[in-house]
Amino acid sequence: MSEFQYYEFYSIDRALTSQERDEIDRLSSRFSPTARRAVFTYSYGDFRHNVESILLQYFDFFLYMANWGTKRMMFKFPEELINYDEVKRYHSPFDGEEYGEGLKVYKKAEFVIIDIKFCYDDGGWLAESNDLSRELIGLRENILRGDYRALFIIWLHIRCIAFYAEELNVNKSFTKNLIPNNLNKLSSNLECLIDLFEIDVDWISGAARYSEEVKDIAIPYTELVSDLPLDKKNQYLIKLLQDEPNIKLKLEQEIEKMMGKDPGELSDEIITFKEIVQASKIAEEERKELRREREEKREIERLQRIEKNRSSILREIKYNLDTGSGKSYDKALEGILNLRDLAIFKQEEPEFKHWLNKLKTELLKKPA
Numbered sequence: 001m002s003e004f005q006y007y008e009f010y011s012i013d014r015a016l017t018s019q020e021r022d023e024i025d026r027l028s029s030r031f032s033p034t035a036r037r038a039v040f041t042y043s044y045g046d047f048r049h050n051v052e053s054i055l056l057q058y059f060d061f062f063l064y065m066a067n068w069g070t071k072r073m074m075f076k077f078p079e080e081l082i083n084y085d086e087v088k089r090y091h092s093p094f095d096g097e098e099y100g101e102g103l104k105v106y107k108k109a110e111f112v113i114i115d116i117k118f119c120y121d122d123g124g125w126l127a128e129s130n131d132l133s134r135e136l137i138g139l140r141e142n143i144l145r146g147d148y149r150a151l152f153i154i155w156l157h158i159r160c161i162a163f164y165a166e167e168l169n170v171n172k173s174f175t176k177n178l179i180p181n182n183l184n185k186l187s188s189n190l191e192c193l194i195d196l197f198e199i200d201v202d203w204i205s206g207a208a209r210y211s212e213e214v215k216d217i218a219i220p221y222t223e224l225v226s227d228l229p230l231d232k233k234n235q236y237l238i239k240l241l242q243d244e245p246n247i248k249l250k251l252e253q254e255i256e257k258m259m260g261k262d263p264g265e266l267s268d269e270i271i272t273f274k275e276i277v278q279a280s281k282i283a284e285e286e287r288k289e290l291r292r293e294r295e296e297k298r299e300i301e302r303l304q305r306i307e308k309n310r311s312s313i314l315r316e317i318k319y320n321l322d323t324g325s326g327k328s329y330d331k332a333l334e335g336i337l338n339l340r341d342l343a344i345f346k347q348e349e350p351e352f353k354h355w356l357n358k359l360k361t362e363l364l365k366k367p368a
Helices: 018-025 050-056 086-089 129-143 149-164 187-194 201-210 221-225 232-243 247-259 272-306 309-322 326-345 349-363
Strands: 005-010 037-042 060-066 069-080 102-108 111-119 171-177 270-272
Touching: 005 050, 005 187, 018 050, 018 129, 037 149, 050 060, 050 069, 050 111, 060 129, 060 247, 069 129, 086 102, 086 111, 102 149, 111 149, 129 149, 129 187, 149 187, 149 201, 201 272, 232 247, 270 272, 272 309, 309 326, 326 349
Parallel strands: none
Antiparallel strands: 005 037, 005 060, 060 069, 069 111, 102 111, 171 270
């Protein structure tokens, strides 16, 4: 398998200027950047620049994949818009680099960086995918709005890797407040994250048993905006006209302060990893049982279609046997096997065997 590396940068908060695009264009001849996005691919060689520096100067999102199994994703957040103490709780780097670097949360300049990197033994063919990036980019806004499900899923994945490597102390505990709300409801971008980093869904389901289900509360924006001081309204209007990044989020955060939004008391309930392991095993059995039920349902529906079309299947079998070619015999055999499956399901095997023996007797007269 030949080498393949994929680098993608994306600017979410603002469009790049013409000068910035020219500067990025000079980084590599592999790809000309658009107003938001730059992609570099390599079948040999490498991107000879520090990706963190490029992210800090120009972009908000970075994705890296290599066909030997390394995957990396980085987000940049304006420090003023994110609760650093909250997201820092999920900081979980690996001790060594055998499995990658894990999840790092740190400050750089006036930004907060979230850096996720894993190394897997098995790589595979990779291709550029705009859909993949679009889904993953959506996680950034979720985190800015206080939805930390993505961070917890990565944090949990690191513990899952340690468990299967027999490096996790299952008696070790953590506080329940680390588990975000609505973990049992996975959005498409969370599912994309799970697929990208090959995360064990049973561990997520196990942890979701300790997650609260919370509905969004409608905020009375009309009333609250009316209560904003006039000078504050003017400030936001000017910022809007100046196309300041994240102005909507900043205004929402301002309104939440006016509401005196109470995050509530953090639960001090303790959960051990042994409990998560046990819950994940229960979730695995439930998932397998659900899959068996779905497969059984699909099989019953298939057999019902066969029963409904039984007469036409018998005619097709006769026609294909009379045709006498190798291809037609294969089609006849397919029809016979379908009728056999139906007979087993309906407990009519003696009748089917009688019909099949009669058919064999007729076929003995054929030279082929």
